[in-house]
Amino acid sequence: MDWLERAARLRQWSRGGTRAPHKPLLLLYALGRFRQDAGGELRYGAVEEDLKRLLAEYGPPHGTTPAYPFHHLVGDGVWEVRTDRGPGSPGSRVGELRASGAAGRLAPELRAALRREPSLLDRMARVLLDQHFPPSLHDELCEAVGLRAEADPASVTPLVAGRRQRDRRMRELVLTAYEYRCAFCGYDGRIGAVPVGLEAAHVRWWAFDGPDDVDNGLCLCSLHHKLFDRGVLGVGDGHRVLVSQRFVGHSDAARDQVTALAGRRLTGPQPGVRPVADDHRAWHAANVFHGTPRPAADTI
Structure with missing residues (x-):
């Protein structure tokens, strides 16, 4: 068996x-x-x-x-x-x-x-x-x-025959499209020529048939990638950052790194590159993002 x-x-x-x-x-x-x-x-x-x-x-x-x-x-x-x-x-x-x-x-x-x-x-x-x-x-x-x-x-050999394979080029394509900056906060750290703490996030998860395409990807710093996959952050109309009202953080860091992002327009992608597709944004909003979005930070 x-x-x-x-x-x-x-x-x-x-x-x-x-x-x-x-x-x-x-x-x-x-x-x-x-x-x-x-x-x-x-x-x-x-x-x-x-x-x-x-x-x-x-x-x-x-x-x-x-x-x-x-x-x-x-x-x-x-x-x-x-x-x-x-x-x-x-x-x-x-x-x-x-x-x-x-x-x-x-x-x-x-x-x-x-x-x-x-x-x-x-x-x-x-x-x-x-x-x-x-x-x-x-x-x-x-x-x-x-x-x-x-x-x-x-890096693991597929364990079940016939399973879809990831495109290992996606990370480089997405980071290049966003010019090696976090789309949410603009972070662009490097050690020498090597970017650190930057990742390619799937908007519609790969596990749920999300394609390894640039218009299903975001360049995010490690913190915002985790918060995006946990449903704290999302992408709304006009490609602006959504922040869940369920998120609670009282420190300056929580305010500056999370709640202050509400309503901020994404950084990137560079001209000529397709932004996140509407159907992928809609999937994330329905299946991952938690609760109601906060008002834009500049309207509070």
């Missing part, structure tokens, strides 16, 4: 490229807990708050519940659920899962495979990360679920 294929092909609700990472997040969490206690079960009532936090931090901006993947992941052959009455899930309602003492764990065949081949766990995690999240979030997500981050996915 090819467990990497199973991980890569989890069935998810999908409409127009909408993110629904509920099952991948639960499976990553279960892999992390298996590493800590290979024989343990995850009782829904005990892990519900952990799963809620993961969905709030790494899921889509609209509200969601961990009860849905806890029940439906069974159908993908990697997870099992039992209650106080015996095997089988009672359904996808929170009350049913709590009242029945529902507990889940990795499917028996998968647990056996992980014991035979311990490296399989990290390879499954890598597939889930690559398929559903941008690289800027991989390290912190691994830490959040109790896994160790592995090598940069761009």
Whole structure:
């Protein structure tokens, strides 16, 4: 049985490229807990708050519940659920899962495979990360679920046959298009001739069919890349910076580096280069950006 294929092909609700990472997040969490206690079960009532936090931090901006993947992941052959009455899930309602003492764990065949081949766990995690999240979030997500981050996915041989390959030229093309300056703050640091702290960010995530094209990219400093992928920052009409009202920061640094960006026009790209395409901006606004944008800083 090819467990990497199973991980890569989890069935998810999908409409127009909408993110629904509920099952991948639960499976990553279960892999992390298996590493800590290979024989343990995850009782829904005990892990519900952990799963809620993961969905709030790494899921889509609209509200969601961990009860849905806890029940439906069974159908993908990697997870099992039992209650106080015996095997089988009672359904996808929170009350049913709590009242029945529902507990889940990795499917028996998968647990056996992980014991035979311990490296399989990290390879499954890598597939889930690559398929559903941008690289800027991989390290912190691994830490959040109790896994160790592995090598940069761009340098890893594809683990599942037929998977789309990244275009390694994208970084240089995007940084050149934006003249090696952060599109949000203008940062342009170098050591000698080498730029430092500048990255090529996908607007529509590569994991969600975002192309490796300049009009789907932004040159961002490391800080603003992370905040962009976490939904704190976005790009609005007129290619102006959006800042979420959910972001809270009271220091001068938080004000200068984040809230003061609200309404600021992007720096770049240089003339003759296509700016971020409207459909990619719209995908990010619907699937990543959290909450309502703040008013432009100069109107407050």
